[in-house]
Amino acid sequence: MSDTIARQLALVIDLNTCVGCHACVTSCKEWNTSGWAGSMTDTNPYGKDPSGVFFNRVQTYEAGTFPNTETIHFPKSCLHCEDPPCVPVCPTGASYKRPEDGIVLVDYDKCIGCKYCSWACPYGAREFDEESGVMKKCTLCVDRIYDESLAPDRRKPACVLACPAGARLFGDVTDPDSEVSVAIREEGGYQLMPEWGTKPGNQYLPRRKSKRVIHDDELVRADNPLKKEGPLPKVDPTAPSLDDVTSW
């Protein structure tokens, strides 16, 4: 399938930047429940045992042993695999991968709600909508990214626009010069569960150790001709003062 697509739009998520604020989760739900892919049904939202459809979640993991631990905030949505196992198993052809941009979508008018495609996704990216009886999933905001009524810099998935930390990049991963390809190449981008050969379009940038090197000369003030270090002399509080004279 990968040799027949013109390009592969996807997300690159920087785990080194993600702060786990869930803004991408809420913006995704807001945009998509009111848009083409909606509604994203909530069952019993204010009662006991609420449940609901989400296309994107931010999970939190911890590595290491206290006190040497690291927290990883991990957004997870459909990875728009180059070889999506969920597509060929669909008995009706409702599940498909678009040749023009590699986005994996569900045709709600053809879906019979057998849930077989969700069994075939190792990532658990698909969610069944009980109310409409069809399978739903991340559309990469297909109803936003081609909308010419929006300014060009707003034609991005809602989650990317919402991220306050800039942890989510969007673009064509088959174009070697795109922002996402450069990030994957230079920051060590990787795919989830490579053992199943699904070749996810979305990739993740790993946690990186952020180090700052301080040289010795940076510890000495350059504008200190008398080479006197220490607290600056305090002004006598009883002395008359003018702001431009006692500048400290």
Add this chain to the structure above:
Amino acid sequence: MKPAFSVIFLTTLIGAGQGLFMALVTGQFYWVIGATKGQDDGSFYAYGSLLALVFLGFGLIASFFHLAHPERAWRAASQWRTSWLSREVIALPAMMGAVVLYGGLHWLEWRPELMTFGNLKVLDLSMAMGYLGVIAAIALFVCTGMVYACMKFIQEWASPLTVLNYALMGSSSGFVLAATYAAVLGSPLTDFFTSGALVLTVLALIGRLTSLWRNGRIKHLSSLQTAVGMHHRNLRQISRGFTAGSFNLKEFFHPGGPGLVRLLKTVFLIAAFLVPILLLGFGLASGVSAGLLGLTFIIQYPGLLAERWVFFAEASHPQNLYYQKVA
């Protein structure tokens, strides 16, 4: 995986129907080659086919309960090039059609001779239709098994044993059903069907024990490390990202605890295999009766339902790695 009851009933009911039909055709074949003394008249095969059709039909009805949009079910036949589920959707009605034709030919006693072999044995139309039906039944077993076996990352299912066991367990219950049916009608094929049921049940037990042994020592390729892509030895989930319910929590986890799985494993090994083997063996040794065979079917069928429940519950889906902890 969550055991889906519609699918549990679908696979066990059509398995019995397929097995019953295969038993009827085998019985006719044995008579044709002269291995049995008496011959049943056409109505034996016609009513037997009708019984098989009832089981296949109820299986088909059960399958519709799995669909959220059953009115669009016809679309499910379209993707036979890539989807085993689509192939199953085609194979089941094809099988039912073959059963109707086979039963109809026997009912009408319309058996034109198609060819005569060198040893003067004759292939008539009903026998030929029977062969086609058996091919359809085997194809249906393969499709049903492959629906599960093709999921390579559900490693408990991704094995030829899945297909083999679906075929063996279906055939076993079908032959028990055929033996009961033959005994009720006093057919000379009763002993033959009972022997066949005994052999198939023993083979099914061996197949299922092998898959239990395999699944007990399976090494899962996916881990939290590959799921998140962080290769730290001590990695754990702190939060799945939400406290409420979701499809991911319902569909891929079975509702019982490990105790229930162990209990049902014991139940199905006893009810679906051991007790039927004992009853069939006892029957062959001391003379079979319709009551004994009927009792065997009544004990075995719930056992097979429990087997299918465990088949689902045992399967661990890699997506569960992402849903380990609420907060």
